[in-house]
Amino acid sequence: MKVHYQAFKQQVQIFLIALAFFTRIPIPADTPYSPELLNKANRYFALVGLVVGLASAISFWLSQLVLPVSVAVIIAMAVSLLLTGAFHEDGLADVFDGFGGGWQPEQKLEIMKDSRLGTYGASALFVVLAIKWSSLTALADISPALTTLALLCLHGLSRAAAASLIFSYPYVRLDEQSKVKPLANQQSQQDLWVLIITSFFILLLLPLPMALLLAAAQLLIRYVCGRWFTQQLGGYTGDCLGACQQLAEVTGYLVILAMVA
Template identity: 65%
Template sequence: MVKTADSDTVGLKKQWQIFLIALAFFTRIPIPANTPYSTQRLNQANRYFGVVGIIVGAISAAVYLLTLTLFPPEIAIAFAMGCSLLATGAFHEDGLADVFDGFGGGWDVEQKLNIMKDSRLGTYGAAALVMALGIKWLTLAAIAEIDPFLPALLLVVMHTLSRICAASLIFSYPYVRADQTSKVKPLANQQSPQDLWVLIATGLIILLLLPLNAATVLILVLLATRVLCGKWFEHQLGGYTGDCLGATQQLTEIAGYMALLALL
């Protein structure tokens, strides 16, 4: 079948709409109300989760650089982190807290899932959330002491790569069907090889922003963290839920900052 200019235009329009679904799902950024939505398109949207990370990271980096003109780096980092929380509605942080609450307080899979669906924040989740935000702030502040402009670059890099790591779990691990009533529904729970390759390509492009040695170390650390997260979820639940993907994003983001700080 011969491709025409019209079919290419339709294809590009569909991809743009799928990207908008990804943007709406992971951020509070408004999209056109007439954007077509379906479960199939949400599943396809996971290919653009890394691109959403670029946008969130770029917004955070811009806030950091702007605030840096008025305040010390530590304050600028706090503003940048706060901006990312506002941009995403603390979506991933909520997943992290739910995972620690569920895994810390549940005895079996059903109980863990029930705890994770509870909107209330428990002790395990609160502790994990405070530690995660604190470690991120401390690590970025330490990096800023070495180079005050470096956190801006790393915010873009790690917001992107961490979302790619989280989304790639969809390809490797089973979705826990007992999570059907989870409060984070709807959820992308299928990933094609094409979706995965788009994610990988996005990550490789972002890695070009770093020196070769830093990119190599980062790849190894993030792959190891991704595997450990996947095995942890598989052991606890038999697969992943939406909260697990959020927790993976947070944990890989932290691991990336710490690896780069150690390298510096």
């Protein structure tokens, strides 16, 4: 019995490490940390997404009761940005700055380490946020309940798609000067299965046709991003994972909107 309790306690600690790494949500100060625990924390990437998605979904639902849905969507987006510190959006901007401004992988990595925002990154960030707002607003005009569910589910599913890249592709930024390091540079089959099972339970919240189409869309974005990152860099970086998450999330909103519009 004690062995099972210790195993459960360790998994809780690993989840808390993932929560602290990817969000601004405080965790108990006595939570143990080690590189090994950090490396395992990617298994709970989708679960962290559910936490963020739940906060975003609740804020939207409460806001739309007293405000226009367009304003409620902005509030929901702001909540997710505040909770994550725009962690993934920063990765998206860095990827587009690096890929757009560099010729060789070394140049692209150097640009991606720069904390300044360039034209390519700003443009990509604006377009993705604009598509999020417009698609969610259009969806909310049709069904506020479905918008709430979309916010909850896509935050989790998109993070699973991004985190699963760790299993399939090499990590190409291993220097100590990296501006932002990824959650892990290795992923075991057990870690991957936790992501898959978490995604399966998230999909159960949706109607079957929508769940199947969303799963296909997430796998497609994962494949396209993996190929794109490999062609550009030879693998992935932490910024690449953030970019994949953003692209997978916004694609999911568009898929749901296309199904009900």
